[in-house]
Amino acid sequence: MEIKGSVALVTGGGNGIGEAVVKYLSSRGAKVAVVDMVQKNIDRVVAEVKAAGGEAVGIQANVTSEADTARYIKGTIEAFGQLNIAVSCAGIIRDGTMLSLDKETGKVSKKLDFAKWQAVIDTNLSGTFLTMRDAAEAMVNGGWEGLLVPISSVNKVGQVGQINYSSAKVADALMPKIIVGEFLMRGIRKIRCVAIAPGYTATPMLTGMNQDALKAILEDVHLGRLVAPEEIASLIGYIVENQALNATTIEITGGLCYPKGIAK
């Protein structure tokens, strides 16, 4: 599939990896729907795409809402006439260990709030599912060639302090196998699904963190720096144009290792 002339929808398109995906695809001739929770981020990204000569529409929405999902899929098609690429970048973190113990008594002093579990599962898993499902529905009914891109994470392997996030991201990483298998079963041949599992990426969330903690993280990255959002965007661009990539999850981590050098 060619990027030029295609129509892409990017959730979480107002900053971080999503913003980089929007700008990368737009710079190569795609028309892009920027979906985000924060209107001022949408306004900025759409204005920057316009200034660069691109075509974009901005839609404020909550990816955990079924009604909102239907609305931004419909809005994308009303704006550009079709939908070919759906990238589900919207995501949140609410970190914490499942149990915390009192140092003196050894008894449980705190449990991970269920709200923290639910919010991450709602956004990172259910939100991704809704976008993938409704984008695929539109692609099938429209007869358009398509690519679905759930965003997983290298922490799908299981990161302490992220039982909610890792649980959602391992499920996101499974989606390509299941979705493409079902497409094959149903005779849907024109739509592919490839997930991306980024490592530690230079988004505002990470670059703004405690610099000592950031330095400790980078000691385990063979590349010696954070992955740039633009590097993830260019990988997605490559996937768009390489039809053989399908039903898989691709890691892009810069060589993230466990301490003592075992690749994660």
Next chain:
Amino acid sequence: MKKILYNDMQFSVEPSGDRWDITYTLPNNATAVVAAGLFAGLPESEAGARALALIKTIFPVGIKSVGPDVLHPNTIGDLKIVGPDVTHPNFIYWDKDSVSCPKAL
């Protein structure tokens, strides 16, 4: 340039080469871009009609909503904040269901 007043929001459909941009005026009179580079080659009347349809899709609820803060956590103590369910059969759309406001824009 075509101006559209919808749900108390002021939109403009402006030519940009052979395409059309949709902008809206914020409460502080600043301008934000809703969409850029749409409807290539269409005349103003047709572009305006398609822009209105798109605006209605993007901003579907006919009640001007100030807040809630979408960045705010969805729980405050025991109180869970839940947004309006626009799929509920009793939900009222201003532009479709209201008897006190004009149905034609």
